[in-house]
Amino acid sequence: MEMSRKILIDMIKLRSALAENSDLKIPEGLFYQTANSNGLKSIRELAVFRFSCRKCEDAPCISVCPAEALEKDSDGIINRHTNLCISCKSCVTICPFGTMMTDFFKHHRNKDLYYNLNDRTELNMFIDSCPSGVVSITESDESPEKNIYSLNDNILIREYLYTTEKP
């Protein structure tokens, strides 16, 4: 992908789509050959823990995890160790803010639902597989007034931050 073009993932639209159909199978995008690919950690997971999570001081998700798979990094962002996680979803259930979606870790060992976003064909398949309008290509940049934030050099995320007033 050209440097000026970015992938915009609209977490707000994704939540609406999931609210309408909780059985929806959400494809996951990731970048292979990066630190993020270890254990198929998806863009959605990185986005949720970075932007949606309230970063609770005594995080109940960490205490409830039977596998000690969750910990905070030095910025207070939750990191899930995919090699330890047993997909029990206790953390999803206990989070008082519904940060994690109900399907969140369900498919994390199913490679068929993962798309390599460095590959143009797979990127197009990822866009087509996601609910309409959730993923798009944009030449725009980070724009907090539109609830759009940069996850990394290639990805923009649209999400309400907990410090942001909803319109």
Ligand code: SF4
């Ligand atoms: S309980 Fe929910 S909001 Fe709190 S730190 Fe864990 S994921 Fe974030």
Ligand code: SF4
């Ligand atoms: S789903 Fe994974 S991270 Fe969450 S509580 Fe269970 S083992 Fe821990």
